[in-house]
Amino acid sequence: MTTAPPTMRAVRLPGGSRVEHVTVPVPEPGHGQVLLRVEASSICGSDIRAIYREHLGEGPEAYQGVVAGHEPCGQVVAVGPGCLRLAEGDRVVVYHIAGCGMCDECRRGYAVGCHSSFRAAHGWQRDGGHADYLLAEEESCILLPEALTFVDGALVSCGFGTAYEGLLRAEVSGRDRLLVTGLGPVGLATAMLGRAMGATTVIGLDPSVERVRLAEHLGLVDVGVSDPGTLADAVTESTGGLGCEVAVDCSGNASARETALRHTRAWGRCVYVGEGGTVTFAVSDLLIHKQIRLHGSWVTSVLHMEQLLEQLVRWDLHPEVVVTHRYRLDQADEAYRVADAGESGKVCIVWED
Ligand SMILES: [Zn+2]
């Protein structure tokens, strides 16, 4: 039996772009719960948008002063009574929201959409991964395949899972060319997974030259565009003027959303994954007369996350290639500063050397 120490280091986000380092008790697993030693805990765009700068969120995005971090991955060190599957030593990814288990959304595996008062997301309403240990529900945990690293697992627990779900919604296949607007971490994930799912050409748009360079350098996009004014020519050239069969907006930016729809081919599919804000577009011209299917897609299901992990191994893909900055927990201030600047790839807090 591994014994955890009585206290641990943890990080909270009090708002005002500050990071607070605290020492808190190490929790004990209750019925159906496991205690994980955290090995990787990455930073998500929504941590920046709704918590770090200011506590903007409401409902499912209301931050309640807990230990931050909703992309955790670690190793089981203690198992509570009533656990059915996990054992000490298991490496697990945590689907980062625990729901009531009883409502329609939970029954579908999308605890993210649970409306019950029992719903709690790690790093938002229950303690998250920016700590040495994490208490998780066994049913939220998914075994991490041997071939994947803890950092790979952390990235799947929100960002890559979200990207995968958007691509599933669009039914991406080898018949499709893919446009990704916004090349932050979710956009990079969408480009990587979209190609693995068969997209023959991947075009990426982001106003940050650094992000476009990173996507090109990693071979995730065939065509990278940082000047929106040149995108039309790039899409025309790559698709013979037809547009992309699938477009996924990962930016949440109003004009990028319009752009994604504009460059979706007639009868194609467009998915909005990037959160927040609004959009305005010419409904007849861009949607109705082009017979386009427009989807919204929020996070993913536990099952799809499990399937993604299995497929990453078969595809021989490592999400961690999009990580450009790794920090220790005591460097969380710097980690958040870099993530907030919006010019990096993924930023991850790691415990391994
Ligand atoms: Zn997230």
Ligand SMILES: [Zn+2]
């Ligand atoms: Zn529920």
